[in-house]
Amino acid sequence: MRLSVNFENTRDSQPGSGPVTVGWFLNQTKGSIIYFPPERVRSADMNKQHAKSASRCPAVIGLESRYFMIRCPFDINLAFVRDKDGKPGLRNLSGDMSAVRSNKLREKIHITAEHEWRYPGVPTIQLELPYVFIADEPVYMSQVAPFLHYQRDPFPGTIFGGRFPINVWPRPLMWAFEWRDLEKPLRVARGDPLFYATFETLPQDRSVVVSETEVTPELTEYMEMISGAVNYVNQTFSLFEAAEARRPAQLVTPVKRVRGDV
Numbered sequence: 001m002r003l004s005v006n007f008e009n010t011r012d013s014q015p016g017s018g019p020v021t022v023g024w025f026l027n028q029t030k031g032s033i034i035y036f037p038p039e040r041v042r043s044a045d046m047n048k049q050h051a052k053s054a055s056r057c058p059a060v061i062g063l064e065s066r067y068f069m070i071r072c073p074f075d076i077n078l079a080f081v082r083d084k085d086g087k088p089g090l091r092n093l094s095g096d097m098s099a100v101r102s103n104k105l106r107e108k109i110h111i112t113a114e115h116e117w118r119y120p121g122v123p124t125i126q127l128e129l130p131y132v133f134i135a136d137e138p139v140y141m142s143q144v145a146p147f148l149h150y151q152r153d154p155f156p157g158t159i160f161g162g163r164f165p166i167n168v169w170p171r172p173l174m175w176a177f178e179w180r181d182l183e184k185p186l187r188v189a190r191g192d193p194l195f196y197a198t199f200e201t202l203p204q205d206r207s208v209v210v211s212e213t214e215v216t217p218e219l220t221e222y223m224e225m226i227s228g229a230v231n232y233v234n235q236t237f238s239l240f241e242a243a244e245a246r247r248p249a250q251l252v253t254p255v256k257r258v259r260g261d262v
Contacts, residue, residue: 020201023213023252026130036071067196076188127175134170140200146193156184168244211254
């Protein structure tokens with residue numbers, strides 16, 4: 001079974017038909033109850049009483065159907081600070097009233113080393129997340145800002161994600177944020193949109209179904225094979241073909257739930 005890293009490599013193969021199944025799972029079980037499942041983005045204004053309502057527009061419906069939202073798992077209320085030696089850091093503005101213990105917050109959110117910031121004076125912070133997306137046919141996933149949702153308190157900076165083939169390089173996601181306005185706090189409430197995931201398929205007009213997948217021994221072994229590669233190789237994209245050659249034909253096994261399952 002040839003999955004193909006690049007869409008161009010599939011020109012001589014029979015294109016798929018029907019919906020593309022994208023599997024998702026959490027790579028950690030401890031405390032996993034706080035994480036929301038991915039949700040398909042839908043218009044906040046669902047007025048369909050008028051034939052010309054935007055909620056009825058095929059273009060709007062088509063766009064929204066391509067995006068799946070991930071919600072923030074816990075309250076974030078941070079200020080950017082520097083200590084007496086100028087070292088950058090974060091302060092939890094909620095203090096003793098914070099719903100998240102300080103040591104747990106430090107485990108999940110951290111500032112990257114200043115020499116790794118993309119722009120001078122613009123800190124990069126990262127929120128570690130356990131979400132992993134995977135597919136059994138060529139699918140590229142992009143991680144983007146939740147631009148279709150209104151924010152009463154806009155982020156004081158910009159989110160930057162990435163684009164990669166989840167059929168050969170599934171990995172836990174990271175929410176990366178560049179803090180532009182250091183005078184303003186970073187506030188995200190639990191349940192607020194954190195980012196969108198969008199998927200490119202072949203052909204491009206195929207619909208996407210996102211389904212929780214079982215973490216099988218084969219999937220665990222494959223994830224272990226590619227995990228941590230970024231610590232040893234600068235351009236991990238160069239490893240895609242090697243990973244593809246060692247990938248089992250099937251890794252997505254949708255979870256079958258029965259009545260009473262959560």
